[in-house]
Amino acid sequence: MIRLLIVEDDKNIVKMLEATVSIAGYESDSCYDGKTAIQKINENDYDLVLLDVMLPNFNGFQVMEHIDTEKTPVIFLTALQDVTDKVKGLKLGAEDYIVKPFEAVELLARIEVILRRRHKNNNIIKYGDITVDISRHIIKKQGIEIQLTPKEFELTVFFMQNLDIALTRERLISAVWGYEYMGETRTVDTHVQQIRKKLDLQDSLITVPKLGYRLESKS
Amino acid sequence: MKLWFKVFISALFLVIAAINATALVVLSNNQHMTITRERSRAVSSHEFICASISNNITYQRMKSEAFMLSKDDIDKVIEHILSQQLEENALAIISDSENNISYYGEEKPDIKTLSEKITSEDNLASIILDCGENTYMFVGSISSFEGKEYKVFTANNITEVYNERNKELFFVQILSVVLAAVIAVILLLLIKLLFRPLGRINKTINKIARGDYSLRVSTSGSEEFQQLANNVNSMAVSVEENYNRIESIAEDRKRFIDSLSHEMKTPLTSILGFADILRIKKNVTPDELNEYSSIIVEESKRLKAISGKLMELVSSGDSELELNPVRTDVILNELSIVFEPMMKAKSITLFTHIEPLIINADADLFKSVIYNFVDNAVKASFEGGKIELTCRSEGEYAVITVRDYGMGIAEEDKKRIFEPFYMADKVRSRKLGGAGLGLALCAEIAKKHNAKIELESELGKGTIISICIKQSEGKINEQI
Numbered sequence: 001m002i003r004l005l006i007v008e009d010d011k012n013i014v015k016m017l018e019a020t021v022s023i024a025g026y027e028s029d030s031c032y033d034g035k036t037a038i039q040k041i042n043e044n045d046y047d048l049v050l051l052d053v054m055l056p057n058f059n060g061f062q063v064m065e066h067i068d069t070e071k072t073p074v075i076f077l078t079a080l081q082d083v084t085d086k087v088k089g090l091k092l093g094a095e096d097y098i099v100k101p102f103e104a105v106e107l108l109a110r111i112e113v114i115l116r117r118r119h120k121n122n123n124i125i126k127y128g129d130i131t132v133d134i135s136r137h138i139i140k141k142q143g144i145e146i147q148l149t150p151k152e153f154e155l156t157v158f159f160m161q162n163l164d165i166a167l168t169r170e171r172l173i174s175a176v177w178g179y180e181y182m183g184e185t186r187t188v189d190t191h192v193q194q195i196r197k198k199l200d201l202q203d204s205l206i207t208v209p210k211l212g213y214r215l216e217s218k219s
Numbered sequence: 220m221k222l223w224f225k226v227f228i229s230a231l232f233l234v235i236a237a238i239n240a241t242a243l244v245v246l247s248n249n250q251h252m253t254i255t256r257e258r259s260r261a262v263s264s265h266e267f268i269c270a271s272i273s274n275n276i277t278y279q280r281m282k283s284e285a286f287m288l289s290k291d292d293i294d295k296v297i298e299h300i301l302s303q304q305l306e307e308n309a310l311a312i313i314s315d316s317e318n319n320i321s322y323y324g325e326e327k328p329d330i331k332t333l334s335e336k337i338t339s340e341d342n343l344a345s346i347i348l349d350c351g352e353n354t355y356m357f358v359g360s361i362s363s364f365e366g367k368e369y370k371v372f373t374a375n376n377i378t379e380v381y382n383e384r385n386k387e388l389f390f391v392q393i394l395s396v397v398l399a400a401v402i403a404v405i406l407l408l409l410i411k412l413l414f415r416p417l418g419r420i421n422k423t424i425n426k427i428a429r430g431d432y433s434l435r436v437s438t439s440g441s442e443e444f445q446q447l448a449n450n451v452n453s454m455a456v457s458v459e460e461n462y463n464r465i466e467s468i469a470e471d472r473k474r475f476i477d478s479l480s481h482e483m484k485t486p487l488t489s490i491l492g493f494a495d496i497l498r499i500k501k502n503v504t505p506d507e508l509n510e511y512s513s514i515i516v517e518e519s520k521r522l523k524a525i526s527g528k529l530m531e532l533v534s535s536g537d538s539e540l541e542l543n544p545v546r547t548d549v550i551l552n553e554l555s556i557v558f559e560p561m562m563k564a565k566s567i568t569l570f571t572h573i574e575p576l577i578i579n580a581d582a583d584l585f586k587s588v589i590y591n592f593v594d595n596a597v598k599a600s601f602e603g604g605k606i607e608l609t610c611r612s613e614g615e616y617a618v619i620t621v622r623d624y625g626m627g628i629a630e631e632d633k634k635r636i637f638e639p640f641y642m643a644d645k646v647r648s649r650k651l652g653g654a655g656l657g658l659a660l661c662a663e664i665a666k667k668h669n670a671k672i673e674l675e676s677e678l679g680k681g682t683i684i685s686i687c688i689k690q691s692e693g694k695i696n697e698q699i
Contacts, residue, residue, distance in 0.1 A: 010485050010488075010489070012486075012489040012514050012517070012518055013485065013488050013489050013492070015489075015510075015514065016488070016489050016492035016493050016496070016514070017492070019492075019493070019496050019507070019511070020492060020495075020496060023496065023499075023500055054481055077488075079480050079481040079483075079484035079485065079488075080477060080480065080481075082477075100484040100485070100487065100488040101484055101487040101488040101490070101491040101492070102488070102491070102492070103491065103492075103495045104492055104495040104496050104499060105495070105499060164500070164501040164502075165499045165500065165501070166498065166499040166500075166501070167499070211498070211499075214499075214501065216501065
């Protein structure tokens with residue numbers, strides 16, 4: 001089970017973060033100030049820390065100076081647009097930063113990337129009779145390898161990592177094609193059609209009207 | 220050209236000129252005296268020779284017992300006398316009435332020039348003439364020997380006088396060159412020494428100009444330099460003050476923007492996050508739906524409060540206010556109606572003591588100040604507490620005071636409490652719907668009214684906050 005620590009002084013944001021990470025099935029612990037955060041991080045073995053910059057008793061930067069960022073990866077949350085602050089955070093050993101306000105899925109994607117980079121996430125994803133080996137880029141259905149284009153593969157993985165979450169076409173584009181991709185959202189639709197056909201997902205990869213697509217978990 | 224060099228060159232030039240001028244005046248004066256002395260010597264030797272000739276002629280006449288000496292005898296006497304009496308290097312020229320000229324001595328100057336210069340009227344006239352390599356002082360006279368007229372010229376060699384003068388002139392030139400060199404060295408050292416403070420001041424100014432605003436010039440040296448240093452220092456002081464002021468304005472602005480972005484983004488983060496969760500999550504339980512949407516509403520309200528206050532702050536900071544005479548009792552009584560429900564909610568008793576005074580104010584903004592004061596007092600008060608609202612006249616000022624007996628403000632918070640977004644107790648303030656902008660707004664409005672806000676507070680005992688504003692000169696009766 002993946003365990004995260006949420007450090008943020010605004011209680012409503014803490015609630016929101018807890019709700020967000022619980023969607024992806026992560027467990028979370030939380031605290032509201034820097035001092036407690038340092039204590040908790042050094043005493044527990046968290047897989048990742050979401051760290052606000054503006055905190056009472058030690059700000060986020062000071063917290064990072066007191067913890068082992070090699071052991072515990074940190075994503076810091078900031079309301080500051082200032083580039084120097086971002087650079088400062090990354091220099092202090094943060095894995096990534098996310099500027100408030102942000103969408104839930106964006107945060108989940110960032111967490112996912114870091115956990116995978118740190119090999120804390122499984123490289124083998126199972127979904128019903130489908131098995132995906134992310135590192136070897138192989139997808140099998142009932143033990144038979146299915147040929148997917150690289151984009152189709154990435155899209156499938158992204159859906160499987162965000163089970164039961166409605167993903168907008170824009171979100172899918174930025175996750176799979178990158179932020180710079182200026183193509184039409186119809187590209188997403190054709191790829192989804194292909195995935196449905198090749199992996200026989202007509203019933204579980206459903207269209208959410210006016211929003212996008214959602215891969216429903218097999219119960 | 221550098222100033223020190225200009226001063227050096229002009230001083231040196233003047234000194235050398237003065238030395239030379241003095242030397243020349245002294246020399247020429249000396250020369251004049253020597254010439255005069257030579258002249259009187261020449262005149263007396265001339266007279267002596269003439270007298271000797273005349274005496275000898277008389278003696279010879281008496282000796283020969285002749286009635287008159289012949290011309291030949293006279294010439295003999297003259298020759299005899301001259302050969303005896305004429306000094307070495309001296310000249311003599313005798314010309315008789317028939318213009319027979321006889322020369323004695325080494326040189327034979329042109330008699331015509333002499334005759335022209337020395338005429339019979341000007342007896343014993345003298346003239347200086349160059350003959351060959353020598354210079355002579357000629358004295359001429361017309362003497363009568365045995366009834367015959369003779370022109371007698373005698374001359375002393377005064378070449379030595381001129382040689383002497385030339386030597387002295389040469390000596391003076393050498394001396395002036397040596398003196399000039401010595402003076403140049405001394406002057407150079409002196410000027411460098413005197414100008415040293417200027418270099419130091421320059422260096423310091425340079426450093427100040429490069430941004431070291433706290434530097435000061437040392438005020439040593441001559442009076443002008445001290446003055447300059449003092450002026451530079453007072454300039455540096457005002458530059459530093461201005462720089463610090465601008466820097467602190469920039470810092471305030473940065474802090475304001477940082478706080479603003481933090482304060483705006485915090486509710487936005489919750490709103491966006493929860494809204495997104497509601498949108499993308501497959502199964503949202505009724506409890507979750509309830510909780511999430513409540514938070515969204517709550518945070519939206521907070522955002523609304525901030526933006527409202529912010530708009531007030533911006534608009535009060537921007538425009539010039541139109542100040543009108545308003546009655547304090549009217550304003551405060553109007554506000555009391557607004558306060559009532561706030562007081563009731565916490566069972567707070569409001570005591571008022573209001574003197575009707577007239578002030579020049581923008582009624583709406585001024586109400587907003589008092590509202591904020593009372594709002595803060597209510598938030599700080601405990602259940603069942605009391606708040607006092609008074610308005611009294613103090614000299615030419617109207618003082619409106621709000622006093623509560625609530626939690627008070629800690630010493631370290633007092634200074635910063637007027638800063639935008641500063642909240643002594645963030646969690647509590649937000650719970651009570653505060654945006655941290657109320658007092659910043661009050662301070663801004665007070666500034667616009669030329670009014671002063673005074674704060675007295677003790678932790679745990681309560682707070683007294685007042686606004687002092689100048690009373691308008693009008694009378695109550697004349698106003699409505």
